[in-house]
Amino acid sequence: MRWILICVCILLAARPAPAWTQNQPKLGAAPLKFSRNKIDYEVVSFESLYFDYKPPVDVEHPDGNITKGTKVPMPIPGNIQALNGKKVAIKGFVIPLANSEGQSIKEFLFADQLVSCLFCAMLGYDQWMVGTVVDPKGFQIKEDEFEEPIIIFGTLEVGPKFEDGEFIGLYRIKADGFEPGRKKFLGVL
Numbered sequence: 001m002r003w004i005l006i007c008v009c010i011l012l013a014a015r016p017a018p019a020w021t022q023n024q025p026k027l028g029a030a031p032l033k034f035s036r037n038k039i040d041y042e043v044v045s046f047e048s049l050y051f052d053y054k055p056p057v058d059v060e061h062p063d064g065n066i067t068k069g070t071k072v073p074m075p076i077p078g079n080i081q082a083l084n085g086k087k088v089a090i091k092g093f094v095i096p097l098a099n100s101e102g103q104s105i106k107e108f109l110f111a112d113q114l115v116s117c118l119f120c121a122m123l124g125y126d127q128w129m130v131g132t133v134v135d136p137k138g139f140q141i142k143e144d145e146f147e148e149p150i151i152i153f154g155t156l157e158v159g160p161k162f163e164d165g166e167f168i169g170l171y172r173i174k175a176d177g178f179e180p181g182r183k184k185f186l187g188v189l
Contacts, residue, residue: 034089034153036177041089041153046112046127051077053126055160055167069167076158076170084158090173091149094131094141104138107131110152110173129156129171145180152178 032043053076057069095109111128131152133139141150154175161168 034151036153039087039176041087042083044083044088044090044156046090046092049080049083049171050124050126051080052124053170055125055170057162057165057167059167073160081158083156086156087154087176088156088173089151089153090156091151094146094150094152094178096141096146104133104140106133106136106138108133114147125170128169129173130169131173131175133175135176139175139178141178148180150178150180 033040034043035041054070054074055067056071056073059067059069061067090110092110092112093114094105095111096105097107097109098105108131109128110131111123113123113127131154134154152173152175154173154177157172157174158170160170161172
């Protein structure tokens, strides 16, 4: 059973990151906008945020493995750093940080791939983000919506974050709202 789990984790890690690029503008074109509640959110993709980031410190994972740090802070590309504090819309998969069955979601991980265990999938530090919901009531996301991409829109924070000396992540989003990435017709597709 352990070998099956290891193989599944390796296969998930080897999958290419899905891109939301069919709607991405060509280089030099104006960015696409996603509008909700009279606010324009710039459309970004996880692919556009990816630059193979390595943290400046060693990071110990829940399974005991350690990712060696670069010891020197890795520069964030200017086009990505420019998104810090901006209103963005991004498509990905929600992974609740607490048991959400019948409860609202207030904190979550948001990833470019559908994974059941973020640490098993070995995603890069720039392929996921920590999300918090602005509305104190949280989000009511249905169980079947976790299996489909969801569009999260809110304010993006870019830059390494540390708590008590531990590396927490590179990206964070303060989510204003969400909507399913694909609408289902009569419960199908």
